[in-house]
Amino acid sequence: MNTKNENARTILLVEDYQETRAMLRIWLERRGYRLVEAADGQEAVDLAPLAHPDLILMDLRLPELNGIAATRRLRQDAALQDIPVVALSALDPAMFREAALSVGCVEYLTKPIDLDKLEDVLTRLLNPTGSNPPPVH
Amino acid sequence: MMNKEKLSRAYLWLVVSIGSVICSYSLNSYIMSSGKSVDFRLLVLTVIAVGLGPCLIVRIPRLTSQITVSDTFIFLVMLLYGGDAAVLLAALEAFCSSLRFSRKLITILFNSAAMACATFLTSTTLNLTFGSIAEIRHSGYSSSLIIALCLMALVQYIANSGLVAIGAALKLDRPLMQTWSKHYLWTSVTYVAGASAAGIIAQLVNTIGFYSVIVTTPIIAVIFLTYRTYRENIEAAAAQAQQAEKHAEELSLYIAERQRVEKERDQLLVREQQARAEAEDANRMKDEFLALVSHELRTPLTPILGWIRMLRRGELDRATSSGALESIERAAKYQEFIINDLLDISRIVRGKLNLDMGEIYLRQVVEASLEIVRPAAEAKSILISCTYECRGVLVSGDQGRLKQVVWNILSNAVKFTEIGGRIEVAVKIAGSYVEISVSDNGIGIAADFLPHVFDRFRQAHNSENQALGGLGLGLTLARYLTEMHGGSVHAESRGLGEGATFTVRLPILRVQPDDPYVSRELHGASYERTFEVPKIYAPQDKEFQKIPLLRNET
Numbered sequence: 001m002n003t004k005n006e007n008a009r010t011i012l013l014v015e016d017y018q019e020t021r022a023m024l025r026i027w028l029e030r031r032g033y034r035l036v037e038a039a040d041g042q043e044a045v046d047l048a049p050l051a052h053p054d055l056i057l058m059d060l061r062l063p064e065l066n067g068i069a070a071t072r073r074l075r076q077d078a079a080l081q082d083i084p085v086v087a088l089s090a091l092d093p094a095m096f097r098e099a100a101l102s103v104g105c106v107e108y109l110t111k112p113i114d115l116d117k118l119e120d121v122l123t124r125l126l127n128p129t130g131s132n133p134p135p136v137h
Numbered sequence: 138m139m140n141k142e143k144l145s146r147a148y149l150w151l152v153v154s155i156g157s158v159i160c161s162y163s164l165n166s167y168i169m170s171s172g173k174s175v176d177f178r179l180l181v182l183t184v185i186a187v188g189l190g191p192c193l194i195v196r197i198p199r200l201t202s203q204i205t206v207s208d209t210f211i212f213l214v215m216l217l218y219g220g221d222a223a224v225l226l227a228a229l230e231a232f233c234s235s236l237r238f239s240r241k242l243i244t245i246l247f248n249s250a251a252m253a254c255a256t257f258l259t260s261t262t263l264n265l266t267f268g269s270i271a272e273i274r275h276s277g278y279s280s281s282l283i284i285a286l287c288l289m290a291l292v293q294y295i296a297n298s299g300l301v302a303i304g305a306a307l308k309l310d311r312p313l314m315q316t317w318s319k320h321y322l323w324t325s326v327t328y329v330a331g332a333s334a335a336g337i338i339a340q341l342v343n344t345i346g347f348y349s350v351i352v353t354t355p356i357i358a359v360i361f362l363t364y365r366t367y368r369e370n371i372e373a374a375a376a377q378a379q380q381a382e383k384h385a386e387e388l389s390l391y392i393a394e395r396q397r398v399e400k401e402r403d404q405l406l407v408r409e410q411q412a413r414a415e416a417e418d419a420n421r422m423k424d425e426f427l428a429l430v431s432h433e434l435r436t437p438l439t440p441i442l443g444w445i446r447m448l449r450r451g452e453l454d455r456a457t458s459s460g461a462l463e464s465i466e467r468a469a470k471y472q473e474f475i476i477n478d479l480l481d482i483s484r485i486v487r488g489k490l491n492l493d494m495g496e497i498y499l500r501q502v503v504e505a506s507l508e509i510v511r512p513a514a515e516a517k518s519i520l521i522s523c524t525y526e527c528r529g530v531l532v533s534g535d536q537g538r539l540k541q542v543v544w545n546i547l548s549n550a551v552k553f554t555e556i557g558g559r560i561e562v563a564v565k566i567a568g569s570y571v572e573i574s575v576s577d578n579g580i581g582i583a584a585d586f587l588p589h590v591f592d593r594f595r596q597a598h599n600s601e602n603q604a605l606g607g608l609g610l611g612l613t614l615a616r617y618l619t620e621m622h623g624g625s626v627h628a629e630s631r632g633l634g635e636g637a638t639f640t641v642r643l644p645i646l647r648v649q650p651d652d653p654y655v656s657r658e659l660h661g662a663s664y665e666r667t668f669e670v671p672k673i674y675a676p677q678d679k680e681f682q683k684i685p686l687l688r689n690e691t
Binding site: 017019020022023024026030061089090091092095110111112113115 | 442446452461
């Protein structure tokens with residue numbers, strides 16, 4: 001357990017709906033990820049430099065600062081630029097996918113989330129071409 | 138006015154009388170000087186003057202005066218036969234030409250008399266100046282002839298136009314000089330031309346003989362034609378000016394009409410654009426609302442389906458499983474709440490919402506609503522205090538629906554109040570109504586949005602600032618439901634960041650002091666109850682959120 005935790009990848013989960021956050025927390029932790037949570041966009045922007053996650057799961061419709069604006073801000077920070085951001089949203093992708101990708105999201109997953117698909121995306125983004133994961137800070 | 142008229146008539150008759158005297162005197166004098174026989178040539182001149190004179194009258198356009206050739210004959214007779222003959226001819230000629238434009242005896246007599254007077258004055262002036270008129274005639278083309286002709290024209294002009302102008306001024310009750318300059322100034326042409334023509338003819342008669350008068354006819358004709366051309370030119374110019382004026386008027390009317398049409402079209406365009414903008418706005422709001430409905434219905438499905446999947450695969454331990462089931466239930470209930478709001482609004486819009494009316498203690502409604510929002514308020518560490526300034530208030534209504542009203546307003550306050558904020562609920566009587574006011578120290582409402590706060594499909598937050606929290610129909614429903622109960626709702630806010638107060642007014646059915654519900658809890662006239670929540674349990678508290686992060690960092 002300890003060894004696993006030391007090598008665990010950190011994911012910043014930005015989600016305002018408590019139930020979704022609770023479900024994903026359990027699901028992600030079961031898959032060996034370490035989790036940092038933010039309930040709105042501003043919190044995500046504040047937390048990201050401190051937590052320096054390996055990946056960010058970003059809801060789009062959020063209080064304070066929405067997911068698109070938050071992603072744009074994160075992209076402006078040179079230290080955070082390489083962190084992949086995956087948009088998770090119940091908003092119509094026909095209307096928001098383009099906007100999300102244009103500010104730097106690498107994927108757009110529609111809610112209700114297909115967990116198999118999310119797992120594929122996480123595996124692909126966090127273990128590129130089967131190479132060893134880089135040591136955790 | 139009567140005096141003026143009398144004065145005018147008296148003047149006319151005075152001139153006529155003087156004229157008569159002058160004519161009588163001249164006739165007498167002429168007969169005395171020429172004996173019984175009348176010069177045949179004078180008769181010819183008289184016939185020509187009387188017969189031709191009135192035919193050769195040119196009226197000056199837009200003036201009452203006229204230009205005639207008769208003066209030529211009068212002056213000629215004066216030069217050839219002396220003042221008496223001229224006076225008689227003048228009177229006769231004026232009499233005949235007046236007949237052409239007047240039927241009134243006094244006018245005809247007056248014109249005739251005025252002419253006689255003027256001619257008499259002229260001949261007297263000439264006699265006094267030059268001794269005798271015959272002298273002038275025989276002096277040849279000397280300077281005295283020129284002076285005599287000028288004097289003749291001047292005196293005749295001043296005397297005749299003066300006499301007539303006085304008459305006209307008295308009749309019209311206008312200043313003399315104004316009348317004279319307006320109507321008679323231009324007739325001077327007649328006299329000057331007449332005098333010069335008469336001078337030339339008289340000289341011709343002297344040298345060639347009387348029948349040279351016939352030779353001079355072209356001169357008279359030229360004078361007449363000059364008058365006529367002059368008049369025609371003036372008339373043509375006047376007609377052109379009038380035409381131009383008419384055109385200008387038509388043009389300005391046309392321009393005004395065009396401007397009016399253009400303005401109307403602009404207004405129409407503006408109205409059309411406004412209508413289109415409103416329609417587009419309404420359409421956009423509906424589209425946004427539909428997108429919101431879709432978002433709100435999809436959102437709870439993520440935890441529901443996620444938990445179910447983990448439960449099915451046996452991934453969860455016992456404790457987590459029961460937490461998962463609770464989470465599923467909350468998500469499903471949230472979805473049910475969204476659907477209920479949608480159904481309610483749809484029923485209200487179609488007029489299909491029925492109320493289950495009964496007698497209700499208002500306090501019961503408020504207390505039940507407070508219980509519903511309590512968990513949400515606890516989650517944000519919001520302190521809610523409730524003050525009753527009255528007791529035993531009964532209203533007529535649907536208990537469930539009234540609860541919905543108060544609860545919607547309360548949950549709106551919770552939603553827009555910051556963590557650790559404060560909400561005050563007050564219930565009091567205002568006339569025949571009971572007022573429930575909900576004040577918060579939250580984000581407040583911008584002045585421009587305040588009028589739309591209860592509108593359907595409208596939410597104040599923009600795309601940069603969206604929170605999960607239903608369809609934004611709560612206040613709309615609260616308004617509809619309150620109005621269905623004969624009440625009203627209104628919102629107040631001093632602006633963004635200034636908090637807001639929502640007030641619900643409902644008609645009081647009656648007040649029952651022995652309210653069993655109240656008597657159990659009420660202590661004194663005022664009752665305060667607060668929910669105080671320990672901060673540490675608030676899952677959305679920002680401080681709480683930072684705990685796992687700090688752990689991870691260390």
